[in-house]
Amino acid sequence: MLKREIREFYKKKRQKLSELEWLTKNRAITDRLFHWNLLEKVSYLHLFLPITRQKEPDLWSFIYQVWEEKPHITLLVSRTHPETNSLSHYIFTEDTEIHENRWGVPEPLSTETFEKLSEIDMVLIPLLAFDTQGYRVGYGKGFYDRFLSECPKALKVGISLFEALQEPISDTNEYDVKLDFCITPLQLYDFSFPKS
Ligand SMILES: Nc1nc2c(c(=O)[nH]1)N(C=O)[C@@H](CNc1ccc(C(=O)N[C@@H](CCC(=O)O)C(=O)O)cc1)CN2
Numbered sequence: 001m002l003k004r005e006i007r008e009f010y011k012k013k014r015q016k017l018s019e020l021e022w023l024t025k026n027r028a029i030t031d032r033l034f035h036w037n038l039l040e041k042v043s044y045l046h047l048f049l050p051i052t053r054q055k056e057p058d059l060w061s062f063i064y065q066v067w068e069e070k071p072h073i074t075l076l077v078s079r080t081h082p083e084t085n086s087l088s089h090y091i092f093t094e095d096t097e098i099h100e101n102r103w104g105v106p107e108p109l110s111t112e113t114f115e116k117l118s119e120i121d122m123v124l125i126p127l128l129a130f131d132t133q134g135y136r137v138g139y140g141k142g143f144y145d146r147f148l149s150e151c152p153k154a155l156k157v158g159i160s161l162f163e164a165l166q167e168p169i170s171d172t173n174e175y176d177v178k179l180d181f182c183i184t185p186l187q188l189y190d191f192s193f194p195k196s
């Protein structure tokens with residue numbers, strides 16, 4: 001199946017979720033994530049804040065738990081620059097002010113950018129869908145493909161409300177950065193072995 005078709009299908013599928021289904025899926029994902037043993041090795045964790053009108057996976061409860069119970073982890077979030085198709089990155093604390101951009105993405109209002117991308121240990125990536133090979137489908141603007149190529153050390157972890165596609169994504173391209181793991185309400189998928 002083509003990314004374009006998968007994108008449209010999963011956007012609709014997300015919109016059809018009831019509030020309770022969405023909350024239940026989010027709870028399963030954030031519980032699995034918080035208790036994942038790999039987190040103990042993470043110092044810098046990049047994550048995303050949900051576009052609620054798109055019913056994206058919502059990591060807010062995980063974020064509050066990290067601030068309270070895992071102080072060894074520094075959280076990072078991004079601001080989007082549509083003119084250059086790029087992201088800039090900021091340390092995210094309880095004091096960070098947030099506003100919504102034109103796509104409804106909550107973004108930090110911070111001024112001091114985080115430049116040490118090589119130190120990021122893990123990136124949590126919002127997915128529309130993914131296949132059993134670890135290829136992913138996002139909104140198709142390439143923000144994450146560009147960003148991920150700049151942080152080679154980081155484990156790339158997809159976050160998806162739905163399970164893996166049964167058929168492969170047919171139009172993968174040279175820029176696609178594969179996932180190492182994916183967390184869903186039902187499973188932790190491990191694509192990290194064998195490393196390609
Ligand atoms: N929560 C979150 N943050 C993120 C992303 C994301 O997917 N989710 N991004 C991932 O790249 C980047 C922002 N890029 C985005 C690109 C498109 C849309 C989006 O909603 N597109 C709509 C059209 C909206 C419109 O034109 O008004 C769509 O495609 O339906 C959102 C974010 C960085 N931050």
Ligand SMILES: Nc1ncnc2c1ncn2[C@@H]1O[C@H](COP(=O)(O)OP(=O)(O)OP(=O)(O)O)[C@@H](O)[C@H]1O
Nearest residue numbers: 003136137138139140141142143144145146149175
């Ligand atoms: N490093 C890069 N340099 C230039 N163009 C890139 C780069 N990475 C991705 N792109 C372009 O950005 C677009 C990304 O589209 P694609 O369908 O792969 O998005 P996606 O898998 O939904 O990912 P994303 O969540 O990153 O938007 C493609 O047109 C691709 O050619």
